[in-house]
Amino acid sequence: MTTITASSLLQMRAQILQQNAALQKAQVPATTAPAAAPGIADATAAPKADFGDALKSALGQVNSLQAKSEDVSASYERGDSTDIAAVMLAREQASVGFQATLQVRNKLLSAYKDIMSMPV
16 A cells, blocks of 8 residues: 555546646647636727627526526437536526626616715
8 A cells, every 4th residue: 555645646647637727628629719707808808899789698608507507418318428417507607697697687786776866
């Protein structure tokens, strides 16, 4: 039986990190840009974007995340897929996107109420 030392743990950690980096490089083509978080606009986008268009885009992204989550869940339930991690990841992404949208809606309503209660 071998003993585990701090140096052997650090070596194993370094190997795991190297393998992870190699897998990520193999999965993501070099020509694609890194994906932004759902609902967050790219800083290089047109500077004069309409607020309504940005809101529609964010809602569309949340809707697509929810649709993807439903599709992956249905696929798992039918037995077409056995990757429970992908199912849970899709469901959590949809949940986080929905919760963020809900918080934005709440802030917008609060701001609207504050503006409407201002004396003219």
